[in-house]
Amino acid sequence: MSEPAPILAESAAPVIRAQHLDLTFQAADGPVHALKDVSLDIPKGSFVSFIGPSGCGKTTLLRCIAALEHPTGGSLSVNGMTPNEARRKRAYGYVFQAAGLYPWRTIGRNIALPLEIMGYSKTQQKERIAKVLDLVELSGFENKFPWQLSGGMQQRASIARALAFDADLLLMDEPFGALDEIVRDRLNEELLGLWRRTEKTIAFVTHSIPEAVYLSTHIVVMSPRPGRITDVIESPLPWERPLDIRDTPEFIEIAHRVREGLRAGYQE
Numbered sequence: 001m002s003e004p005a006p007i008l009a010e011s012a013a014p015v016i017r018a019q020h021l022d023l024t025f026q027a028a029d030g031p032v033h034a035l036k037d038v039s040l041d042i043p044k045g046s047f048v049s050f051i052g053p054s055g056c057g058k059t060t061l062l063r064c065i066a067a068l069e070h071p072t073g074g075s076l077s078v079n080g081m082t083p084n085e086a087r088r089k090r091a092y093g094y095v096f097q098a099a100g101l102y103p104w105r106t107i108g109r110n111i112a113l114p115l116e117i118m119g120y121s122k123t124q125q126k127e128r129i130a131k132v133l134d135l136v137e138l139s140g141f142e143n144k145f146p147w148q149l150s151g152g153m154q155q156r157a158s159i160a161r162a163l164a165f166d167a168d169l170l171l172m173d174e175p176f177g178a179l180d181e182i183v184r185d186r187l188n189e190e191l192l193g194l195w196r197r198t199e200k201t202i203a204f205v206t207h208s209i210p211e212a213v214y215l216s217t218h219i220v221v222m223s224p225r226p227g228r229i230t231d232v233i234e235s236p237l238p239w240e241r242p243l244d245i246r247d248t249p250e251f252i253e254i255a256h257r258v259r260e261g262l263r264a265g266y267q268e
C-alpha cells in the first residue's frame with residue numbers, strides 16, 4: 001500500500017501536528033514498539049477519528065498529544081506549543097473510556113473540581129457549570145450524585161467536565177465504548193450537535209466503523225502494532241447528519257474504505 005497522504009491543513013497552523021512520531025515503551029519484558037512514523041496535521045475545527053485494531057496505539061497517540069506519554073522520536077505540537085506547554089495552559093479537555101466521576105461529589109462539584117484547582121471564584125464556577133451542563137443537555141442534574149445517573153448521562157457529565165475550561169481541543173478516548181447501541185447513537189448525535197455549536201476540534205478514538213464514519217470529517221485508519229497510519233479518509237458527508245444517513249450509499253462506501261484500510265493493515 002502506498003504512503004497515505006497526511007491530512008492537509010486547511011488553515012496555516014494546524015491544531016495538532018505530528019511529524020514522524022515514534023514511541024517505544026521499555027516494558028519489564030522488553031521493548032514495545034507502539035507507534036511508528038506517525039505524521040499528520042489536524043486542522044482547526046475538524047472532527048478526526050482514529051480507528052484501528054486493539055493495541056495499535058490509538059490511546060498512546062492521544063496520550064502523547066495530552067503529554068501523558070512522551071514520544072521517543074519525531075515531533076509533536078499542540079496549538080503551536082509542545083504538549084507539555086499545552087497541558088500547562090489547559091489547551092485541551094480529555095474524556096476517558098470510563099466516566100471517572102468522584103462518587104462523593106455531585107455532578108456540579110465534579111465539573112467544578114478542575115476549576116477549583118485553578119482558582120476560579122465561586123461565581124465563575126457556577127457560570128461555567130451551568131454553561132457546560134446546558135451543552136451536554138444535563139441542565140437540572142447539577143445536584144445529583146453520579147450513581148443517580150445512567151451510564152450515558154455519566155459519560156455526558158464527564159464530557160461536561162472536559163469542557164469546563166472551554167479549551168478549543170477535545171481529546172476523547174472511546175467515550176461511548178461501554179454503552180449500549182441505542183444510548184451510543186443518541187450520544188453520537190448529541191456530540192455532533194455540540195461539535196457544530198462550539199466549533200471545537202475533536203480527536204476521537206473508536207473501535208466502531210459506523211461511529212467513526214458518522215462523526216468524522218476525517219478518519220485516520222491505523223495498522224496493528226507498531227501503530228502506523230494506513231489511510232486518511234476525508235468524509236464527503238454533509239455536516240447535518242441524521243442517524244439514517246448510515247443507510248445511504250455514500251456512508252456505506254466510506255465504511256467500506258475504512259474496512260479495506262483495516263484489512264490492508266493486517267496484510268502488510
Ligand SMILES: Nc1ncnc2c1ncn2[C@@H]1O[C@H](COP(=O)(O)OP(=O)(O)OP(=O)(O)O)[C@@H](O)[C@H]1O
Pocket residue numbers: 025026027032033034052053054055056057058059060061207225
Ligand atoms: N505504559 C506502557 N508500557 C508498556 N507498554 C504499553 C504501555 N502503554 C501501552 N502499551 C502497549 O502499547 C501498545 C499500544 O497500546 P494502546 O493502549 O495505545 O492501544 P489501543 O490501540 O488504544 O488499544 P485498545 O483499542 O485496546 O484500547 C499495546 O501493545 C500496549 O500493550
